[in-house]
Amino acid sequence: MANSSSKADAPRKDGRLPTQLREVRITPHYTEWAEGSALIEVGKTRVLCNATVDEKLPPFRVGKGLGWLTAEYSMLPRATHTRTPREAVAGKIGGRTHEIQRLIGRSLRSVVDMVKLGERQILIDCDVLQADGGTRTAAITGGYVALALACKSLQQKKMLTRWPLISPLAAISVGMVGGRHVLDLNYEEDSRAAVDFNVVMLGTGELVEVQGTAEGNPFNREDLNALLDLAEKGLKELFAIQEELLNKA
Amino acid sequence: MANSSSKADAPRKDGRLPTQLREVRITPHYTEWAEGSALIEVGKTRVLCNATVDEKLPPFRVGKGLGWLTAEYSMLPRATHTRTPREAVAGKIGGRTHEIQRLIGRSLRSVVDMVKLGERQILIDCDVLQADGGTRTAAITGGYVALALACKSLQQKKMLTRWPLISPLAAISVGMVGGRHVLDLNYEEDSRAAVDFNVVMLGTGELVEVQGTAEGNPFNREDLNALLDLAEKGLKELFAIQEELLNKA
Amino acid sequence: MANSSSKADAPRKDGRLPTQLREVRITPHYTEWAEGSALIEVGKTRVLCNATVDEKLPPFRVGKGLGWLTAEYSMLPRATHTRTPREAVAGKIGGRTHEIQRLIGRSLRSVVDMVKLGERQILIDCDVLQADGGTRTAAITGGYVALALACKSLQQKKMLTRWPLISPLAAISVGMVGGRHVLDLNYEEDSRAAVDFNVVMLGTGELVEVQGTAEGNPFNREDLNALLDLAEKGLKELFAIQEELLNKA
Amino acid sequence: MANSSSKADAPRKDGRLPTQLREVRITPHYTEWAEGSALIEVGKTRVLCNATVDEKLPPFRVGKGLGWLTAEYSMLPRATHTRTPREAVAGKIGGRTHEIQRLIGRSLRSVVDMVKLGERQILIDCDVLQADGGTRTAAITGGYVALALACKSLQQKKMLTRWPLISPLAAISVGMVGGRHVLDLNYEEDSRAAVDFNVVMLGTGELVEVQGTAEGNPFNREDLNALLDLAEKGLKELFAIQEELLNKA
Amino acid sequence: MANSSSKADAPRKDGRLPTQLREVRITPHYTEWAEGSALIEVGKTRVLCNATVDEKLPPFRVGKGLGWLTAEYSMLPRATHTRTPREAVAGKIGGRTHEIQRLIGRSLRSVVDMVKLGERQILIDCDVLQADGGTRTAAITGGYVALALACKSLQQKKMLTRWPLISPLAAISVGMVGGRHVLDLNYEEDSRAAVDFNVVMLGTGELVEVQGTAEGNPFNREDLNALLDLAEKGLKELFAIQEELLNKA
């Protein structure tokens, strides 16, 4: 589908190579009250991820000897170029928000051993302070850090007997923009993309979520494989950043 | 990941082969008032798809010389084994519904030439009368039929000068159940599946949506490719059923 | 008030005599999961009635040795000639829906011996698949069948010691259209009716609900009596249909 | 059905004869800002009815040369023996309120000549300050007075060329309590009633609404006729009170 | 700031002196079902205050040996010159209502000894029947009377061992209108006021709430002191009215 050969290595509008991530910074313990907290910045995208440990399970989960994890996602009104009205003012949560927070929760649950977590709930709040594309994948990558810090804090308080996280977890977007495959789309690229994939991977290289959507043109199996290769490359870099940070923290 | 060799051809609980679809029936013109209407039955799953032609566009789309398509999805309370409370009573639409109706709308928009459709909107209502797994993919497959019938009706009234549909469209689920790859999961299989994919394809064989989720265990690239092969096989059968039906209608 | 003499026996627009019902078909067990289910068709009006047995009572009813029954009513968006927006999207249930579901619930409760039903609740969901006038009365007539089938199912599971239904129940509309009294108004007649009555009756001939409204002109006591006579005639035919069906089922 | 002979004339718990209304007082101009205002007291039931003239029609009614009338009904939290939570706090209007305000609006519209009213809307607000049974019928009887006063005010401002009200309008409840037919039920009687009718009548004696419900036992046609006779008696007394008041005002 | 000297004693538009209250009438026991009830009229402003004793505490207050008091405030639609839509119809309570009912609740709680009240809740409903400025302060002054009457009623039923009210409580508005300090602003004055203060005081002369807002021009410390002096004068008159009334009741 995509003619990705001729200009495949020409720099993008923001100067990056097609296979290059934006600069990623993760600030652990950004807020003081949350059990786990991380501010993740991917280029201009900034997402504050806070993990809350709640010793009370939601009703449907009580009495099974298992823990639970859920996530909420929201954008501040001026995270976006033009102001987005608050969902609290509208009185309801929109479809896009629902879709994103279900993805974040599902992805993070895939690395939690619910028996080892024990009968408690972890809530991951992902609040976008500034948006420039890739907020949902940044929320997963940063949310994992907040989750790991919350588990460390439980461990230090001797509230966990065994480490409940099965594997590191990170997410990235890839897509077809202007006829070639690119890694980590910013907002401007995302709005021009013909195809957009969000890929969530374990530290082991196994996949937990692949969501590919043809926004403009359909895609074929070759495109799909090339995009997944590209995502894998970016995800390995994210795992390295997470690991270094968590070793220090 | 999956050991899909040894028992790959043993029948499933409902007697089907791993690569076999459930019986599919599509009843065109199920309701009388809608511009396009189809009842799709995939095994025990029954979804009523009605297409409404609205000569008024939503505000964000006015004055661009382009049409629009959107979809809504809902389940009757007793579509499910135990009764599900109405979203109208809760006063809000849940996250699952949002996610599904966004998928249906996005998929169907991918086959509409919005210039040829002209400045009007088509709404696809997908109401699940009985649910037994695969309701979202049935809604897409049946929704395409309702959409095509509505376009025929516009054509007959001389309200369209050119056929606005780019390609047929269908969707199917595939997944890993009990360690093997299976096609068209019913509810019982879906609830046991380690991995669940929804695949939306054009009649040309190109993909418009791939959503793969590890509900239980993560998956690797080989699984992904095997599952997509299986989906393609089922989708070709669905395209044949649609084509025969629409040729007659 | 009405000059019902001269043209009293001339056929109506749809060919029926003034005293004639539309064709009535009731399909028992239309859905598989509900404890009781019936699809009722009265001409083009189609209402799916599903009865759910819930062993849990609503809070206000607990601990009295009595059962409860309640009903919900809804129309699919394209049940109507022009699409009606979903109440779930509006985020609230409209006045007409409230009025109708209160009527259905009240009527069906009048034939239930709550002591014999025991401490459980029956919910009757009435979903209009296609509307052509008389949806609320069809919902009552079909809802009774779903209720009776649910009670049979409870009886077969030995969960009832005594039959909890006091009498059959059915409902019909009558009205004054074009100056004469007519039975079972379709949508076109309903929208022209000067007076519209909904009558709910027991198999014994006693009344449980009479709702007469002058939409156009007021009515007098003679009109009222003539309309109730006409309703009685139609209701006897409905009781015969119900009885035959339930004897077979 | 009812053995209404032997003790038919014995006084009721509150000392009234079966055929006797409670004391009725109507205070015109109870509030100063509304275009028409009346406080109606029927025994301990007190309903404040305010009519607002709005020169702007609701969208569905614009440009037809016709006016419109609608009504809203609400109870103050301590109108009732035990406090009823506010609907504004619940965030939605309950089924009972919907049913009542639809009845009030429909009834009052039946006496308005919409051509003569002209392209404006009248809103009737009925707020129950204290409830002791019969609040919906008191709201109709008092609402008519507020409506007539608002029309007088329009006439005095030369905003009407012809009187737009077709006939006086009043409403009353009748029912079967303790085996006999009684007029104008108070709360205590209403909660014991086997059958409960609300009857809305024109000054001409013609009916615009008859709503009869078997709360306890079903009723027959003789009961129905006896109850309507009783209602007519009470309604004539209400018309006399309205007339005297409006002649003075 | 204000040139309050020259014309300081000229009468206001409604004939009052700058330091003069409007006529105040308080009708105790206005409604029959509430445990405490008072209709307060301050000029044309009329607020119905009903106190409900609820032996059940809200969840956050249970098991502490302490009582609770909360307040709700609402305006009837035609309390105002032009009709204000109902908050129940809007489906949510507006910011102004929230602000006012929080003030009323906080003020009334300041005179309740929660230990002596015991583990029960008092709800004060303040419903504005007619508004002409000063509705929130009238609600506090009248709410105190309803509260005291409810406590008397508890005392008479021997449900209180000690009198739970610490002090009388009243509230009044003062402001700067047309360059001078005035007491008890009506609606017309309020809408012209440069500065508006609501002052809530105990019978002891101590303050529990001072809310001063510059609607038009800022104010200085001298203005603030002059306005508080004026408020104190008016509040003493209100305490005398309350005292006389409660001694009689």
Add this chain to the structure above:
Amino acid sequence: MANSSSKADAPRKDGRLPTQLREVRITPHYTEWAEGSALIEVGKTRVLCNATVDEKLPPFRVGKGLGWLTAEYSMLPRATHTRTPREAVAGKIGGRTHEIQRLIGRSLRSVVDMVKLGERQILIDCDVLQADGGTRTAAITGGYVALALACKSLQQKKMLTRWPLISPLAAISVGMVGGRHVLDLNYEEDSRAAVDFNVVMLGTGELVEVQGTAEGNPFNREDLNALLDLAEKGLKELFAIQEELLNKA
């Protein structure tokens, strides 16, 4: 009321003198898309203030040659010690939020010359990232900076002919804690305070808002004056910080 003499100069729990502010930092241009942006930190309290310029006025303000300003306030769920549920999830904005955002909007409007601003609206979003008392006063002080930066940006784009801000504006809390008057209460002090004042002042020393509440004990006029003196001292320090920052920006 307060014995503020003996221990008046002993340090507070966090080491500050009674008359000492917490450390205040304001980061201008914290976000990139907003027309004006400032992150204000007062001790551990952190509020992100973003100003949006909207060339479209709200309907009630159109066509008057005047601008408008409004504010919204919200807390991230983990801004607080224990997690506070999102208002978007609850589906409605709580009373406390309403009260605070009305205060912020009113205060900021008091320094805007609406004629000079012209027919456009400025929205000030105040989002609390971390809360430790004084969030509403920090929002006003930081909101003024965001507002001034947005006006500078309009000026640079030649969209303003005259500077529309009348005066600097800042806010601070003061209160009575443990029997003495203290400046700038943190959360722990706020929860113990007997009296709590929020004071909003212009750079000229004039007041625009004084909100004093006796949370525990009532206060007298001497306390009020001492607290206002203390607030003035703190506010002068805040004006110096704002001025230095805005001169640089």
